Amino acid sequence: SDFDHRLVRAAYWAMCDLIDDQVGRMLDVLRETGQLDNTIVIFTSDHGEMLGDHGMYCKGPYFYEPAIRVPLLVSWPGVIVPGRSSSLVELTDLAQTLLDATQQPHHPGMQGKSFWPMLTGKADRDHHRDDIYCEYYYANIRRTPPQPHLTMVRTKSHKFVLDHPSSTGEIYDLEADPCETVNRWDDPACERLKTQLLIRLCNRMAWTVDPL
Numbered sequence: 001s002d003f004d005h006r007l008v009r010a011a012y013w014a015m016c017d018l019i020d021d022q023v024g025r026m027l028d029v030l031r032e033t034g035q036l037d038n039t040i041v042i043f044t045s046d047h048g049e050m051l052g053d054h055g056m057y058c059k060g061p062y063f064y065e066p067a068i069r070v071p072l073l074v075s076w077p078g079v080i081v082p083g084r085s086s087s088l089v090e091l092t093d094l095a096q097t098l099l100d101a102t103q104q105p106h107h108p109g110m111q112g113k114s115f116w117p118m119l120t121g122k123a124d125r126d127h128h129r130d131d132i133y134c135e136y137y138y139a140n141i142r143r144t145p146p147q148p149h150l151t152m153v154r155t156k157s158h159k160f161v162l163d164h165p166s167s168t169g170e171i172y173d174l175e176a177d178p179c180e181t182v183n184r185w186d187d188p189a190c191e192r193l194k195t196q197l198l199i200r201l202c203n204r205m206a207w208t209v210d211p212l
Helices: 001-032 091-101 188-204
Strands: 040-046 073-075 132-137 149-154 158-164 168-175
Touching: 001 040, 001 168, 040 132, 073 158, 132 188, 158 188
Parallel strands: none
Antiparallel strands: 040 073, 132 149, 149 158, 158 168
8 A cells, every 4th residue: 555655665764764873873983983094984785675666675586776776885084085976886896996995916716896996086986887787596495486587787878687587678778767667678779779788798697707
């Protein structure tokens, strides 16, 4: 019901307020003990949440923006240049970024890409990756067959999702349709775009192979 929907969203925002308060307490302690200027603070999340968006709740085998777009705030006073960025970043990039921040070498088996130069003003703040890659491979054993196996590639302008069991998918023009309401998978005008995004997706899948 509409009441249930409003209650779920209100509860979610209340949890956000709780997190805000607790993170604030930690920052206060760092400040009071003189450690804040020598501490890297990262605020992020593993995934987003569907709060009735597209008729769904919680999380699952789909790649809409509310589910895959997460906060990413990084702070180190006096070292990281303050500002905002619209660049595409993957959570896999965090490990190399922290290694660069602490001047440690990267292990050859790592697959992320450090955005430390971007944080310190030594690289374009609004470009880090040409696209981001997501995958969902049968991560919930309680689901009934066919089990979901999906992959996704997202550029700044488009999103391409492939549902492997059915060989169908979704294409969204994020500039014209930011709420992802018009799936252009079967649009004849998007055939060339579909091919280009499929090749991009295949390339990203290929590079998930173990570097070692």
